[in-house]
Amino acid sequence: MNKKMMLSVLGIVAVSASAALGGTTPGSGVVGSIHDMNQYTGATQDTQGRVCAFCHTPHHALTEGNDYLPLWSHQLPSTTYIPYASATIDATITQATMMDGPSKLCMSCHDGAVAVDTHYATTANKTLTSDAFGAPAVGLEGSLNNDHPIGFVFDQSDGGVANGPVTGNPPVSPSDSTQNNGPSGVHKDNWIRQKAATYIGNTTLTIADRLYATSNGPIMTCATCHDVHNKKNVDVVSATSVNYLLLSPNAGSQICLTCHIK
Structure with a gap:
């Protein structure tokens, strides 16, 4: 039986879940956004x-x-981070490479080890302390085992896991074992779209545009789902939702369905 990568969206979110900052218009830029540290009380x-x-x-x-x-x-x-692992994950993740690219920069605030307002010669003390739902911390105490996996080679063409069609459904049954053996023992997942697929609701971007090039191949990072500068993201903000800086809307799980064929 074909195994599926666990579906979750890495919570690289705001330093505060206040309505004022959470409602920042997607695409309006970093000034005044949830990554504008000058707005936070105590920072x-x-x-x-x-x-x-x-x-x-x-x-x-x-x-x-x-x-x-x-x-x-x-x-x-x-920090040395503990990667996501489960019986359902197809991708190969190693501690040595999982933080390649921008992900470690995200963790420099979001894992709570370094104060978010530290910069230049200023060492500050506003750290993130909760990994609960609605809170912005991710990877507290070095653990990313309850978050969407990052740091793995994405596309089957590069030796990774994604082997699904760019549009539509897989042409073969996922139980067909002849379709599920990738190079070097990497498992093919026919239910994850290949990197040429575009983001739902943001079709000027492909998944390939948001992968990070490494010597092992292009890997998924925090920036594959999120845009920290609030320019390319298109998440919909309403009275009941916030701007999570997502490259596809949360509504209808469009960010998840960009990659996962469900």
């Missing part, structure tokens, strides 16, 4: 009112500690 605000400075700097950037440091100004965690 050490930037003395010059800068928004980008909490993550980036034009000079004197960090250059060690990750393979992807886009003029980074924020302290990186030294």
